[in-house]
Amino acid sequence: MAEFRLTEISLFLILQLHFTAVHSATSFASLRVSEGDVVTLPCDSPPEHCAHKTWLFSRNSKEMTLVVGGKIVQTRFARAKAARLIFTKHCSLVMTNVTAEDAGQYVCKQAGSLHRMPMYATIALSVEKSLPFFYARRGAEVSLPCGVVNAHQDQCIRTNWLFSRHLWDPRPELVSTGKTAHAKSGRASVADDCSLVIKNISHLDAGRYFCQEDASPVLEAGAHLTVVHMIESMGDSKTEFSCWVSTSRQCTLMVFWRHADGSWKDVPGFSGMHGVPCSSTVMFANGQVNKEKLKCEVTDASGKVQTFDFIPKSSGSGR
Template sequence: MDQIRWIIMSSFLMLLVQFTAARTFFYPIVKVGDDVTLSCENGMDDQDQCEGVVWYFVNPRNKGLTLFEHGQIQAKSDRLSVTENCSLVIKNVKHDDVGRYDCGHFRSGKLHGEDTVTALYVVSMTEQKDDDTVTLVCSVSGYNINCFHTVSWRYGETDVGVTQGSCSAIVLFLTQSHLNPKFYELLKCKVTPKDSGNVQLFSFSPPQSSSEKPGDDATTTISPTAN
């Protein structure tokens, strides 16, 4: 059984490399903690409840893992599930979910129809407080080490903060008390793929504090956008 499985997965990976013209590509961007559904556009109608579908994952360090095979989840994670149309659902996305997801339909050990390749990008945001200064960092991680996105902060309709290298941006502000929650409602991390220019905005969720009351006023100064 292990030998048969190895032959199937080897054939899958070889076909993924050789027949790139028959592949469907997706490049979703999702924030840490959100859910995402990855489509399997393999063009097969008689999937027999996804019995012949294989989901394979490769992380940025080129380590592979079979997630779904023989109609069952193979990876030990309660965050993974597969829908009736063989899409892969990832709940509560984590930074470790960054990578490439390959989906193909096998019959008698051979890949049939188109295979689907999804490069999942994950947005993470952190907050660091130092006396009266608060620093927010937004970064985008992907399977490839190269940066294919422009990252910045937006407050209302205005871009603020400083864009750094490696797909990240930083914004600093001063406060004399705990921030007004309305400030966070207007503050977004702005991610723009360089190839499409389609802007996506991601909200920052501030950590809860027992001493913070909704509606507390605060004095805030935001650093201007760097030229």
Template sequence: MVLLTFLLILVLQCEVGLSETEHILYLTPGNDVVMPCDNVPDTCSRIIWAYSRSESQTIIMVDNGIVEKNSAQAARLSLHSNCSLSINNITAEDAGLYSCRPEGDDDQDTNVYLNILTISAFPSDADPKKDGNVTLECSLFRYYTTSPCNSMRWVDETGSVLLDRGVKNTGRTCVSLLTVKLQSGNKKRYTCQFEDNNTVKIEAHYTPVLIDRSFLNCIMWALRFAGLTIMIVIMVLVIRHKGRKKPPEDINVHYVGDRDEDTVNYENVRNRTADPELD
């Protein structure tokens, strides 16, 4: 009898444990995500979606199947017919815990942990035409928790592990810094990976955009030569135009007689001499 009671308690505990489900998602900014709701009721009008960055901050995003318009993410949210929640064009600020709960069923939650991995370069205004050092920052945004950051590492395009400056845990964010030297013509790619239980869950890439200075110099010389050629052509055209333009001669039209009105005589004023018969 005691054994039967023990087994019954164990079965009930397992059923309660299975009533709440969890999903852990890893994404990079700019993607779209669909978060499942496992314990779907007959209609989504009984569904509530809540969002939490920490245990003390919870926001209702979907209430009774309707997206809350006051939510900062409202324009990017949509509820599917199966009660799953979509977020378009995710950002680092979307990281956190999302809970789907049928109204009145506190033990039927579906918890989705959304983790966002980002890479930033500092200084962000580094001149792409110059070589120099740049610090890469890889950040994993997640639900605030005291759990460790597990493993973050940097690798190059060959897969070789690079020496970083360690991983810092700020609670909601795991941060890893890597300082690299950028060189023109050196097409390197740096990848930040996040591992859990020796499995890469997510990775993000950074490829420097550098301008080859030798190629840039060729372009500059070509532009200078083209500009000089255009100036020379313009000067030649101006000189030719001035050479063709001559001052007009002063032509005087003199009508001879009164009877024949159609007869005219053209004389050059410069060569005209006094003629008493015409006066």
């Protein structure tokens, strides 16, 4: 009888451990984006598993099914959101033109079986007010306005600047409190109007900057900073000029080289151009290019164009 009781207890413990294991096959992440952004909600799996995936969205105790069996749901309630969704071959969910109503919890679920535990990936998505965009070339200086009403009236004593390089950063980095800078290796300072000034910009400075008052938990002012890089590479017979951007967002920018004289077919020595998303390279025969006439254009989704001379006409912000 004692042996039977011991076996019964052991079996109970095994079942309990199995139950715990089944419900511990989860992952959790948080993402912070701005209105109008494009965001990828990860649920990385082999393509053959995607037919068994379900994506759920919950907000204010209401739940909506977005994806079932690898297909985006087109019900009357989900149709408006479905038009902005893309279900990728690795089971992730891409959402375009994010709005404040998209904030909430997203769950990627794979059904379990007798020999396989169910899998859950949970993402908490927070959506902030749209931030203005600033562009600066590497090595330049940029000034990011605070935007908090009356922040400068107390000499910025209660004003903090925070920095987030990636959308999934769980906690922004503290750049400054008041007029005291804590990061950026001495390259950051706070101006009298509470703007954040960053000198000698590098790709590591690309990201989102938030200006916050001590008394407010809300990060509602600041800017996106995109850093533009341009380099020259000389080969045996050709010289290449490359332009690309660093950004904290999923890059939707178009990068293209222009020549001050107009059409490339009329430019002496021009031998071709190629590009990938957010990058462009133009090629010339060695010794046959006037660098002062090369311009890199960066175009955002709204069609607004920022132009950067390969050889800057003056130092300062590359806006």
